[in-house]
Amino acid sequence: MKSSSYSGFFKLSVEERMKEVAEFCALTPEEQAILKEADSLDMDKADHMIENVIGRFTLPMGVGINFVINGKDYVIPMVTEEPSVVAACSNAAKMARPGGGFTTDYTGSVMISQIQLLDVPAPFYAKGKILENKEKIAEICNAKDPMLVKLGGGVKDVEVRVLDSLVGPMVVVHLLVDTGDAMGANAVNTMAEAVAPFLEELTGGRAELRILSNLADHRIARARAVFKKDAIGGEKVVDKMIAAYAFAAADPYRAATNNKGIMSGIIPVVIATGNDTRAIESGAHAYAARSGQYSPFATWEKNADGDLVGSIEMPMAVGLVGGATKIHPTAKVAVKMLGVKTAGELAQIIAAVGLAQNMAAMRALATEGIQRGHMSLHARNLAATAGATGELLEKIVKQMVSEKNVRLEYAQELVKQYQK
Ligand SMILES: CC(C)(COP(=O)([O-])OP(=O)([O-])OC[C@H]1O[C@@H](n2cnc3c(N)ncnc32)[C@H](O)[C@@H]1OP(=O)([O-])[O-])[C@@H](O)C(=O)NCCC(=O)NCCSC(=O)C[C@@](C)(O)CC(=O)[O-]
């Protein structure tokens, strides 16, 4: 496999796919074994990751292929239980190639840590005092994480908001912390707790909550792509897809589903690399609602040539150090597969996958409908659940799809019928 573009990759056996990916990503036999083994996370490690451990839970890892991002080819590890997502992303990445693939950027790894101050006697006067003491605040916080500071991170700015609330006015301090290649929750929470007594002293108030904000709007990843009209079915398809986007832009009921589709692409990469899925979900949805109306994460337009152009912009607080990324053996291999050296690079790849997923889903929805592509892959799932394997599985899938009767009971009925 010389580039990530590979027609018919899905028709290969698992072993053949692994061989191609191992060659592309230079995976050692040990790394390949980690991906193949269901129990690559040993019980001892598992027992130290969370509490009350009794076992482990395995999910399939697929690869999103055909991706070109900033001129470089990528094979993208994706861990999900949902059929058709990996296929959809690979499909859209293939359609993006004639337009040059995806172009991305990143605003930097700045997280917000919040400190809530209650019973501040004169909130606006206190705000001034806090802002005058930015340097001292940064000094107290940075002393808690010399390693981060050595790596170029640490507190970059301090902001103060005075909020009206159910319990009266409150002063909310935001520490803007560059967390480098860490997601940063632990790092910034430690800083918030360390600086709270100084803020109490400055303001005469009482510090209560000291915790990061998952609305990471200083940590934005962007991706954009041109889908040449001829690569996606012509200008009529472009127009239909823009009408589909207009629906999502006008209606939160549709936007929620549209964004769920984007998350169907994003979360598998977040899981594969051992990152915190809840942080990504909450940040993304809060960002999508920032104008007051819940909106799509991505925007779709037609350019002067009649091609479809898409852009996505969302918070992307993922890291390469900390969390499970450095503990989980499979996550370590996934990071190697991507060849990323910084959290920013990882964030940008994830944004590109989100845009790809949205494109594939919208194209299917705006043309033939989602069921043909999605249900034919879902049918495989059901046939396997009903106990079919090999040739029988293929036969049952074909029959369920052609009869448009993709249900578990029917799969079970067919298995019984053919096994008689
Ligand atoms: C499912 C496809 C890709 C079928 O695709 P197809 O239409 O049969 O197209 P194709 O046979 O011409 O294949 C095109 C490429 O797709 C990939 N591909 C094709 N088949 C496979 C496969 N079996 N396994 C892996 N990859 C596959 C592969 O890269 C292939 O290129 P090739 O290798 O042939 O050169 C297409 O119909 C599609 O993109 N559908 C969208 C499916 C989707 O979005 N699923 C997400 C789940 S539904 C959801 O969660 C969200 C939703 C839909 O509600 C969001 C929303 O409302 O916005």
Ligand SMILES: NC(=O)C1=CN([C@@H]2O[C@H](COP(=O)(O)OP(=O)(O)OC[C@H]3O[C@@H](n4cnc5c(N)ncnc54)[C@H](OP(=O)(O)O)[C@@H]3O)[C@@H](O)[C@H]2O)C=CC1
């Ligand atoms: N609301 C939320 O989202 C919350 C999430 N969490 C969880 O927090 C975890 C993530 O926290 P995080 O702070 O990232 O984890 P860690 O504290 O494990 O990692 C961050 C630390 O790694 C060290 N480090 C080493 N190399 C680098 C580098 N290149 N760039 C940056 N830091 C480096 C730094 O200092 P040093 O070596 O001194 O440690 C830094 O403080 C996740 O598991 C998440 O689920 C926790 C609470 C709330």
